[in-house]
Amino acid sequence: MPGNGPVTRSTLRQQIADALRDEVLAGRLRPGRAFTVKEIAEQYGVSATPVREALVNLSAQGILEADQHRGFRVPDYCIADFRNMIEARTLVTDGMFQALTSGHPAFRTPVEDPLTTAALTTVRRRGEEAQRAATAGDLTILIGYDLRFWRELSALFGNPYLGDFLHRLRVQSWVCAVQHLLRLPDLRGRLWAGHTDLVDALARRETETARSVVAAANAHSLALLEQLTNG
Template sequence: MSGNGIVTRSTLRQQIADALRDEVLAGRLRPGRAFTVKEIAEQYGVSATPVREALVDLSAQGILEADQHRGFSVPEYSLADYRHMIEARSLVTDGMFQALAAGHPAFRTPPGDPRTVAALATVRRRGEEAQRAAGAGDLTVLIGYDLRFWRELSVLFGNPYLGDFLHRLRVQSWVCAVQHLRRLPDLRGRLWAGHTDLVEALARRDTEAARTLVAAANAHSLALLEDLSDS
């Protein structure tokens, strides 16, 4: 019985964390919005323990902020915060591409190796979905596929710590970006959509082209947020 209870609590913890993260990324939980463990527990009809654990997990990821006296709140990130996130992401991806160019094990297999082809095909499918969502201006769908795209791309390096770190950075940067992007009534044609180009560059083992594409994506996102901040 106790084992089942642990599994149930762990599942609830993850479900609540996933639901709240999605609410933040969808812009339904606005910056500065504060809430308590009791409030969320009542909302979901569960006990306080899995809720508290879920909120602590989200605050550790930078999706929520914890306050000893007020509970938890959605962080209010500034444009300067976003610049720092972009810089951090760039340092990570540049390091990844430099390692590939220097002969990282992920690139030691022949380009036509079935394992490499299969892995890139999966990443490419995520990229295609992300591009369709970007073209349609569907920010919620884009975020989901973009996060999966980068998560699966980082798996190719065989380093789970690297993948987790990059995923955290990308989640945080999306939390920051949506606070600005949700102000636009129509995002069609405004969002970067070069995911498959990046996959093709990596399939060719062209790390310089991959770095150029990522730099262009970061510059595009930053310029868009700067324009919105000035308006």
């Protein structure tokens, strides 16, 4: 396992978790794929303890499922699961955007807090990277930037519990979506690429516009997955 400092159990745990997470999000570990702690420990040449901790952590995030007495497996989410994930995400983002109309300190005007504007600029740059990846059809790169985009955007509201919950939902959504999107030989022009529209709406404090952008993104993703599911 690569690393620059002394290798501790927590370092191994995080490296193993990151590697397996990337494998699932890239679609290289397919839905239903099962494995044991022993199998992964042998694969990476490490002891069972950090592997077990990594797998339990990924299970808590919804990236893996614990299969009682048999180890862990990649969840096989269906289109109904994806609809429910979108509904849950919408409830969270609607609450975030409602903060704009209730004077949430995270979105004070630039005169009151120039740091807000600077933070939005950083998030917008992340959105630009996500858009480029979406336009190019590079799913793996898109997922990475999309997750960072929403992670940094939700951090502006100063509530880590909200940010963690939304991040979990978005990771699960990608785990579900990847298994379907990989059926397409070419993803160029098929993936949603409106991240900067959302940031611009929030920068203008336009709550309804922001909601409309997210609703359009959700509708686009759901329609594409339904199309793929129906063959």
